[in-house]
Amino acid sequence: MMEVPLFLRGILVITGKNMRLYYTKPPVLMFGVLFPLFMFFAFFVGRHLDLTTFFPAFLAMMLFFTASSVGPLITPWEKREKTYERLLSYPVTQDSIILGDVTAGAIFGIGISLLVWIASALFIPVAVMNTGLFVLAFILGTLSCAALGVLLASPAADSPPNVMIFSNLIRFPLIFISGIFVPLVDMQGWGLALAYCSPLTYLVDLFNAAMSGKSAFSPFIDCGVLILVSAGFILAARVIQKRNMMKGM
Amino acid sequence: MNAIQVEHLCKRFGTVTAVNDVSLTVREGETFGFLGPNGAGKTTTIRLLTGVLTPDAGSVRINGIDIHRHPLDAKMQMGVIPESSTVYGDLSAEQNLHLSAKMYGMPRAVREKRIDGILLQLGLNEKRRFLVRTFSKGMKQRVSIACAIIHLPRVLILDEPTSGLDVQSRRLVIETIHHMNEQGSTIFLTTHNIEEANTLCQTVCIINKGKIVAQDSPERLKKMFDTTQSVEVSFDRTVTRDLFAAEGILRAEPCGDKWRLYTDNPDWILKYLVGCAERESLGITSLTTSGPSLEEAFVHLTECA
Numbered sequence A: 001m002m003e004v005p006l007f008l009r010g011i012l013v014i015t016g017k018n019m020r021l022y023y024t025k026p027p028v029l030m031f032g033v034l035f036p037l038f039m040f041f042a043f044f045v046g047r048h049l050d051l052t053t054f055f056p057a058f059l060a061m062m063l064f065f066t067a068s069s070v071g072p073l074i075t076p077w078e079k080r081e082k083t084y085e086r087l088l089s090y091p092v093t094q095d096s097i098i099l100g101d102v103t104a105g106a107i108f109g110i111g112i113s114l115l116v117w118i119a120s121a122l123f124i125p126v127a128v129m130n131t132g133l134f135v136l137a138f139i140l141g142t143l144s145c146a147a148l149g150v151l152l153a154s155p156a157a158d159s160p161p162n163v164m165i166f167s168n169l170i171r172f173p174l175i176f177i178s179g180i181f182v183p184l185v186d187m188q189g190w191g192l193a194l195a196y197c198s199p200l201t202y203l204v205d206l207f208n209a210a211m212s213g214k215s216a217f218s219p220f221i222d223c224g225v226l227i228l229v230s231a232g233f234i235l236a237a238r239v240i241q242k243r244n245m246m247k248g249m
Numbered sequence B: 001m002n003a004i005q006v007e008h009l010c011k012r013f014g015t016v017t018a019v020n021d022v023s024l025t026v027r028e029g030e031t032f033g034f035l036g037p038n039g040a041g042k043t044t045t046i047r048l049l050t051g052v053l054t055p056d057a058g059s060v061r062i063n064g065i066d067i068h069r070h071p072l073d074a075k076m077q078m079g080v081i082p083e084s085s086t087v088y089g090d091l092s093a094e095q096n097l098h099l100s101a102k103m104y105g106m107p108r109a110v111r112e113k114r115i116d117g118i119l120l121q122l123g124l125n126e127k128r129r130f131l132v133r134t135f136s137k138g139m140k141q142r143v144s145i146a147c148a149i150i151h152l153p154r155v156l157i158l159d160e161p162t163s164g165l166d167v168q169s170r171r172l173v174i175e176t177i178h179h180m181n182e183q184g185s186t187i188f189l190t191t192h193n194i195e196e197a198n199t200l201c202q203t204v205c206i207i208n209k210g211k212i213v214a215q216d217s218p219e220r221l222k223k224m225f226d227t228t229q230s231v232e233v234s235f236d237r238t239v240t241r242d243l244f245a246a247e248g249i250l251r252a253e254p255c256g257d258k259w260r261l262y263t264d265n266p267d268w269i270l271k272y273l274v275g276c277a278e279r280e281s282l283g284i285t286s287l288t289t290s291g292p293s294l295e296e297a298f299v300h301l302t303e304c305a
């Protein structure tokens, strides 16, 4: 247990390195910042939708895209640039690398989404009914989405473009089944069943609960699901990466 | 305590056994050369030593610390240059060093002083703020070395640190390794340059097809193959060892249908063999002499196994 401080320091240093190196990479800016903004303009602006009703869902989508766009890039990028082996020979383990990548993704998600929220608050009247829940939604949302991002990078690949394509194949469908464009209360049948399966649904619901006070589930359920999926994603990433390590670099 | 203690290490990739029951000991303070042909398993062994790969069996201890039980503590003792290693191209030389130093938990004040010194020592001071992406191969390798020795590691592990470098860079790298060794670091390195191993290392270990085939000081390995030359001879009749009982023949070994004779005077042995053949009315059917070099020894060891 003498190793705990070493372990935490490793996570911290790796997070710092990721923030410095990967936040400005084109794929991150493209899929993490520009893309959700385009989606916002395409779907919400000019369609005479009630912005206050849809804003929580939009914020959830923004958070989802930003937080999950850093993770898929880092490990494949490092493998391609051959810096991954050196990184592993520092006093870190695969666990510190995974957690460092998750943290970097989460901070990116929080930062950008916070900016968007502040900017929108200047133009649109967006109320926050429950500040505590709002903060919790931000934290749990970025954590689970960043963990998903890292999981998407775990299948052995040293090609960032392939991993980005793969991760978008998973991420895009999620935004259509998670109650972002069609509120959960208006869904039924298969749509609703699918929505129950998407972790993003619970984040959207949590934002609804925090901002407008109207939600489909209890916030406790939302938080519980988000915590569970975060842990699940991280554990799955860990198992996959450990297996890769047995097979070789 | 030994700096590196490896016991019965095994690693398979599918059907390929890259490292097959390797055990070795590196004493504290020595420079240990790990040689072998391409694909012998050197890099795989180094990855197992540095905790980058998980072994199928066996154990590795660095200064007595088991790398798989206490990876972080063990890695704190080490500086590593992996094969085809690169540092971060999108960071400057200085930023790379800072990152490395932070990984080893060096406080800022110590870090800055050490980085200034090391940049000067490796001739990188003028380019310290340039992105490593713009560097030549030799300069990248120097940054890589700097990152590995920033914390004055007790054990320095290098996978082909001089491959592909020009004479100047190579010398600088060798000097740096020498310097680290003088300061008390134990060095474990692989190289394809036998001359380099000969001048740097106190112990040389040769691995072939995942198995260790020889481990000795270069001088002893050299003596075995360098000052002694060998002559291979075969006759048209079977002869016994008695024929070779002469003072000039150091050793005689049957080798298939031939005899291999070791000598330090090839001129004399040729005349002696001709004399013998005439006296015993034997016909010499083949006669070859092998030239002296450590390289030859290496080739021999790695072909025989």
Ligand SMILES: Nc1ncnc2c1ncn2[C@@H]1O[C@H](COP(=O)(O)OP(=O)(O)OP(=O)(O)O)[C@@H](O)[C@H]1O
Pocket (backbone or CB within 6 Å): A247, A248, A249, B013, B016, B017, B018, B036, B037, B038, B039, B040, B041, B042, B043, B044, B045, B083
């Ligand atoms: N990740 C991997 N997957 C499958 N096989 C591998 C892997 N890594 C190494 N090998 C195999 O293991 C054997 C040993 O490889 P290794 O890289 O250790 O050799 P080496 O001694 O470092 O060679 P070189 O001098 O060319 O660097 C080779 O046959 C290689 O093909």
Ligand SMILES: [Mg+2]
Pocket (backbone or CB within 6 Å): B042, B043, B044, B083, B159
């Ligand atoms: Mg190699």
